[in-house]
Amino acid sequence: MDIRGLHVLSGIQRDHWNSTLEGFEDRYEDGLYKELTVLAISIIGNALNKNFIFLTGAPGSGKTHFLVGLFRAKVLADEGVMGTEHALYMPFANMITEIIEGLQETHSTRMGLAKYLPVRYLFIDDISRGERVINPEKIEGQVFREVLLDRFENRKYVVCTSNYTPVELRRMIKAVFGAYVLSRVESSSLFVEFPNKDFRKNNK
Numbered sequence: 001m002d003i004r005g006l007h008v009l010s011g012i013q014r015d016h017w018n019s020t021l022e023g024f025e026d027r028y029e030d031g032l033y034k035e036l037t038v039l040a041i042s043i044i045g046n047a048l049n050k051n052f053i054f055l056t057g058a059p060g061s062g063k064t065h066f067l068v069g070l071f072r073a074k075v076l077a078d079e080g081v082m083g084t085e086h087a088l089y090m091p092f093a094n095m096i097t098e099i100i101e102g103l104q105e106t107h108s109t110r111m112g113l114a115k116y117l118p119v120r121y122l123f124i125d126d127i128s129r130g131e132r133v134i135n136p137e138k139i140e141g142q143v144f145r146e147v148l149l150d151r152f153e154n155r156k157y158v159v160c161t162s163n164y165t166p167v168e169l170r171r172m173i174k175a176v177f178g179a180y181v182l183s184r185v186e187s188s189s190l191f192v193e194f195p196n197k198d199f200r201k202n203n204k
Contacts, residue, residue, distance in 0.1 A: 011094055012068055013125075021069035027062060028195065035192060040070055043121065043159070044077045050190045051151045053159040056166055057194025060201065063161040064125050066194075070159060071123045087121040092128060092160075096140055109142045117150050124160040134176050145177050152184040166191040 012019075021040055025033050042048045055063040071089040078086045099112035116122060124147070127133060133140040151158045162169060169191075174182040 011090055013091060016064055016068045019065045019068040021066070021073055024066065027199070032195070036066060039190070039192065040073060043070055044073050048157055050188050051155065051157055052148070052185055052189035053157070054166065054169060054189060054191045055159070055161045055194065056164060056169065056191060058196045058198060059163060060198030061194035061196070062199060063194050067123055067125055067159060067161050074121055086119070087123060088116065088119040089123040090116070091125045093126065095124065096143060099143060100139060109139065110146060113143065113146055116147070120156050122147070122151070122156070122158045124158060127160050127162040127164070134172050136176055141176060145181060148181055148185055152188060166193065
């Protein structure tokens with residue numbers, strides 16, 4: 001199946017149009033590479049037993065590259081089908097922009113999320129470290145909370161990247177959304193820590 005034009009349909013960023021799951025064995029230590037391999041196999045084979053997968057680490061450490069590679073592999077395994085009951089990829093900033101535009105008609109964050117919530121595997125790139133995502137009164141904070149609760153309550157999955165460390169992410173979720181949300185996240189989450197290394201600098 002030829003999915004070379006997948007980025008046109010899915011909103012993959014230009015610098016990741018060609019990102020796949022190949023080459024990671026040369027980039028990371030054996031432990032992390034094996035962890036990524038097991039994760040990829042479980043997602044592709046519909047055997048994932050966690051609702052939340054957080055790919056954390058420094059900018060340039062390969063999180064988005066791996067996320068896009070996962071998404072491509074999942075779509076390929078699902079015979080090119082994206083959307084409801086399958087997979088959807090979206091940079092968080094683009095997702096917020098779409099929802100804000102939709103709010104002009106729906107006036108409801110929940111309704112604005114209607115495109116995303118039915119999807120079984122939701123791949124979200126770059127949960128921002130900015131103040132807006134940690135403010136429950138801002139749209140970013142509201143969206144993140146709704147995604148977390150929906151994934152848990154409906155036994156669906158979100159795989160997302162973040163520059164937060166696992167400790168910072170847990171602390172943020174508890175401080176902003178409370179123990180109710182944190183309990184659900186912690187009971188069904190996997191944190192994969194990428195190395196503190198910027199591969200973009202090495203490529204220049």
